[in-house]
Amino acid sequence: MKPEQQLAENEKQRQELIHAYKRFSKTDDGKTVLEDLEKFCGFNNTSVSEQDPNCYQTFFNEGKRRVYLRINGYIRRKNNG
16 A cells, blocks of 8 residues: 555544544443543543652553543544544
8 A cells, every 4th residue: 555545544544533432422321431431530630649649650640541631632623633
């Protein structure tokens, strides 16, 4: 496959993924799951553990937050990109 064809295919797949996230977020089940993930991933909290402030716990917490940010980013992304 030529590089420009690969780029076009990658963009098509990315757009399909964006639409899938958006469709999922509009369902009742999707809304329930997203609310749970927002709490579980600590989206509204600092990544630094107040009980045990160490870099490993911070990295772990930020990893969870990053997952939610990715999902939320796809849902809120404009249709053109």
